[in-house]
Amino acid sequence: MQLILESLFNGVAIGSVLLVAALGLAIVFGLMGVINLAHGELMMLGAYSTYITQLIFKQVSFLKPFYDSYVIVAIGVAFLVSGTVGILLERTVIRRLYGSPLETLLATWGVSLILQQFVRSVPLAYGSGMVIALFFGLFSPLFISDDILHGAKGKLIRASTWGFSALLGVATGGVLSSLVSKLSRASARNVDVTAPSWMRGGVDFVGVTFPKTRLLIILITLISVLVVIFFLDKTAWGLRIRAVTQNRPMSDCLGISTETVDIITFGIGSGLAGVAGVAVSLLGSVGPNVGGNYIVGCFMVVVLGGVGNLLGTILASFSIGIMTDLIGAGRLLTIWPEMPSPLFSTIDFFATTSMARVMIFALIVIFLQFRPTGMFPQKGRMVES
Amino acid sequence: MSIFSTKKSWINLTIWVLIIALIIAAPSVLPVFRLNLLGRYLSLAIVALGVDLIWGFTGMLSLGQGIFFALGGYCAAMFLQLNSAGEFPNGIPEFFGLYGVEKLPFFWEPFKSSIFTLISIWLLPAIVACILGYLVFRNRIKGVYFSILTQAALLVFFNFFNGQQKLINGTNGLKTDVTQLFGQMVGSEIMQRWFFWVSAVLVILAWFFARWIVRDRFGNILIGIRDDEARVRFTGYNPVIFKTIIFSIAGGLAGISGALYTVQSGIVSPQFMTVPFSIEMVIWVAVGGRGTLLGAILGAVFINYAKSLVSEALPASWMFIQGGLFILVVTALPEGVLGWIRKDGLRKLLFLIGLNKKLETFPSLEVNEQGEVKS
Numbered sequence: 081m082q083l084i085l086e087s088l089f090n091g092v093a094i095g096s097v098l099l100v101a102a103l104g105l106a107i108v109f110g111l112m113g114v115i116n117l118a119h120g121e122l123m124m125l126g127a128y129s130t131y132i133t134q135l136i137f138k139q140v141s142f143l144k145p146f147y148d149s150y151v152i153v154a155i156g157v158a159f160l161v162s163g164t165v166g167i168l169l170e171r172t173v174i175r176r177l178y179g180s181p182l183e184t185l186l187a188t189w190g191v192s193l194i195l196q197q198f199v200r201s202v203p204l205a206y207g208s209g210m211v212i213a214l215f216f217g218l219f220s221p222l223f224i225s226d227d228i229l230h231g232a233k234g235k236l237i238r239a240s241t242w243g244f245s246a247l248l249g250v251a252t253g254g255v256l257s258s259l260v261s262k263l264s265r266a267s268a269r270n271v272d273v274t275a276p277s278w279m280r281g282g283v284d285f286v287g288v289t290f291p292k293t294r295l296l297i298i299l300i301t302l303i304s305v306l307v308v309i310f311f312l313d314k315t316a317w318g319l320r321i322r323a324v325t326q327n328r329p330m331s332d333c334l335g336i337s338t339e340t341v342d343i344i345t346f347g348i349g350s351g352l353a354g355v356a357g358v359a360v361s362l363l364g365s366v367g368p369n370v371g372g373n374y375i376v377g378c379f380m381v382v383v384l385g386g387v388g389n390l391l392g393t394i395l396a397s398f399s400i401g402i403m404t405d406l407i408g409a410g411r412l413l414t415i416w417p418e419m420p421s422p423l424f425s426t427i428d429f430f431a432t433t434s435m436a437r438v439m440i441f442a443l444i445v446i447f448l449q450f451r452p453t454g455m456f457p458q459k460g461r462m463v464e465s
Numbered sequence: 466m467s468i469f470s471t472k473k474s475w476i477n478l479t480i481w482v483l484i485i486a487l488i489i490a491a492p493s494v495l496p497v498f499r500l501n502l503l504g505r506y507l508s509l510a511i512v513a514l515g516v517d518l519i520w521g522f523t524g525m526l527s528l529g530q531g532i533f534f535a536l537g538g539y540c541a542a543m544f545l546q547l548n549s550a551g552e553f554p555n556g557i558p559e560f561f562g563l564y565g566v567e568k569l570p571f572f573w574e575p576f577k578s579s580i581f582t583l584i585s586i587w588l589l590p591a592i593v594a595c596i597l598g599y600l601v602f603r604n605r606i607k608g609v610y611f612s613i614l615t616q617a618a619l620l621v622f623f624n625f626f627n628g629q630q631k632l633i634n635g636t637n638g639l640k641t642d643v644t645q646l647f648g649q650m651v652g653s654e655i656m657q658r659w660f661f662w663v664s665a666v667l668v669i670l671a672w673f674f675a676r677w678i679v680r681d682r683f684g685n686i687l688i689g690i691r692d693d694e695a696r697v698r699f700t701g702y703n704p705v706i707f708k709t710i711i712f713s714i715a716g717g718l719a720g721i722s723g724a725l726y727t728v729q730s731g732i733v734s735p736q737f738m739t740v741p742f743s744i745e746m747v748i749w750v751a752v753g754g755r756g757t758l759l760g761a762i763l764g765a766v767f768i769n770y771a772k773s774l775v776s777e778a779l780p781a782s783w784m785f786i787q788g789g790l791f792i793l794v795v796t797a798l799p800e801g802v803l804g805w806i807r808k809d810g811l812r813k814l815l816f817l818i819g820l821n822k823k824l825e826t827f828p829s830l831e832v833n834e835q836g837e838v839k840s
Contacts, residue, residue: 191788441618442621
């Protein structure tokens with residue numbers, strides 16, 4: 081009983097990291113049919129944001145008393161950082177490639193290479209300065225009324241907001257690098273995020289210890305999923321996003337600005353990648369390649385769950401998580417020791433993390449033989465679905 | 466009509482003359498190290514041809530060609546290891562001793578035969594591709610789903626090969642440069658020169674083979690599948706068969722390429738099955754020109770050569786350049802360099818910077834002084 085509970089918990093923990101990472105990917109994929117290979121690198125940016133937030137809280141004197149709550153702040157920071165970079169990516173690259181998903185895939189791979197090398201060879205302080213410049217540059221026009229922006233001096237005003245943002249970015253970079261010495265030099269080494277004291281240790285429940293970090297990750301996932309469901313189901317923009325997901329040309333005809341919908345969706349999807357990055361940073365050390373470890377798992381979730389269906393995404397990530405734990409950690413062998421010996425030796429052969437992946441992939445391919453479009457396929461009458 | 470009457474043929478002919486001149490001149494001009502690199506890149510051109518067949522012509526973006534590439538490499542390496550294993554205890558390759566393996570694993574046995582190896586180098590990857598492809602295509606999984614599944618398959622093979630020390634030396638891979646072939650060390654200079662020639666000849670043969678495939682009705686169906694698969698199906702063809710065949714062919718080409726690459730780089734390891742390497746294969750084709758066989762070869766050779774030159778000079782910048790190349794090619798040059806040239810890109814560029822006259826798009830009429838058309 082305890083074993084089953086422990087196994088279930090571990091599976092859910094693995095699954096919830098997958099879920100929060102795959103959630104953004106699934107939304108974007110459902111809406112635009114775009115596979116974003118840079119999703120893992122957006123997660124990596126989120127993880128680095130956590131690291132930077134932690135350092136700032138440690139070094140800046142008036143923030144020190146609140147050090148324990150840096151994780152909460154980091155979630156917001158990571159969401160904004162990854163969201164900003166995601167929107168930039170959408171504006172500059174992806175919007176040119178709508179209707180050709182394979183090309184988008186290649187272009188986003190290029191972006192992911194650039195982001196990886198960026199983190200390696202640009203000091204983090206100036207990197208965050210650039211993100212801040214981007215953030216204000218992209219969003220400040222939203223707070224200026226349209227009359228001014230489209231008036232006689234509209235172009236000048238736009239240019240000056242960018243100039244102001246750039247100055248702000250440079251200033252932030254300078255201040256950060258002088259405040260926090262660790263951020264002032266470029267480094268390709270992995271960094272570690274230390275959990276605040278209240279997150280160490282575990283909670284005991286019917287004789288099983290649940291690590292608090294994993295509980296927090298499950299909580300983050302739960303909240304993210306609830307927020308996303310609320311956003312998609314109850315708000316006006318959520319309604320529009322769902323409409324565009326179902327039928328893009330028709331929504332366009334009915335007056336929905338599909339371009340804005342794309343920006344919002346991509347921003348939210350990328351922001352969720354950032355939140356996933358916070359979770360990832362709590363689990364292990366953070367490096368430029370950290371996203372790559374999770375990205376294929378996310379793809380599997382999307383394929384298994386079916387397009388544009390949150391329930392499918394949730395079920396798929398938890399089943400992959402639980403299977404990984406059952407097979408990979410060899411827990412199935414301890415739970416059910418008297419299983420027939422050929423089966424036992426087979427499962428024993430697959431009882432490492434990497435071999436578990438082999439087995440799970442095989443299972444997914446077998447599953448797709450019966451349900452080629454995932455657990456919850458989108459209904460439609462198109463020839464090309 | 467002579468084959469040299471069209472513009473395309475002239476471009477092709479020029480490029481071929483250049484390539485053959487380069488290949489003939491290279492061994493006497495280049496130092497052995499560079500020659501070896503060039504030989505490797507020529508072997509990579511063969512896998513690029515396969516990628517071009519499935520992506521450029523059939524529209525399926527496989528991110529898992531590394532599987533077949535590495536399988537071919539492992540076949541060659543296993544044969545070479547066994548070929549020179551006589552001097553080791555038990556007559557089995559040395560690394561088995563590290564893991565306490567006494568008996569040769571069963572699947573190594575047939576690789577004692579050179580004929581079996583020569584066949585398996587291309588047949589084994591082709592069979593794996595055939596099975597994998599059939600299972601995927603049968604369910605009409607295509608587009609992005611196909612790409613993701615091939616990538617996942619790649620990762621699976623990587624994990625499998627990486628974890629099996631006792632079977633194929635796991636993450637360390639199999640070394641070939643200290644093994645014997647025809648009484649010579651595989652890593653020796655004379656053998657490497659031979660491998661260069663073999664690669665060069667095989668690239669040209671592979672090009673003829675690929676061209677033979679795509680120029681007939683079979684090729685037309687492939688292009689049909691790329692442009693509108695549903696219509697091909699409604700016309701009465703079964704796309705599954707064609708896709709499976711072409712995917713297997715690409716797998717076989719990848720296997721040959723992997724074997725040649727292995728003997729020239731001296732080692733085969735699970736590193737051949739990493740995700741970035743397989744995506745790089747796609748970018749060679751994309752830069753050279755998808756749907757142009759020659760472009761695939763040129764792209765593979767030139768990008769790799771540029772990669773080695775840039776990484777020697779500025780190690781950190783290659784990632785930026787490569788990433789930028791991905792974005793640039795996809796957004797600005799979707800036809801690739803060769804496709805761009807063939808579509809009069811050079812003249813358009815010259816026109817843009819004012820060095821060339823605009824084309825007359827209709828024959829000018831002969832007009833007399835009064836503005837009447839002469840009859």
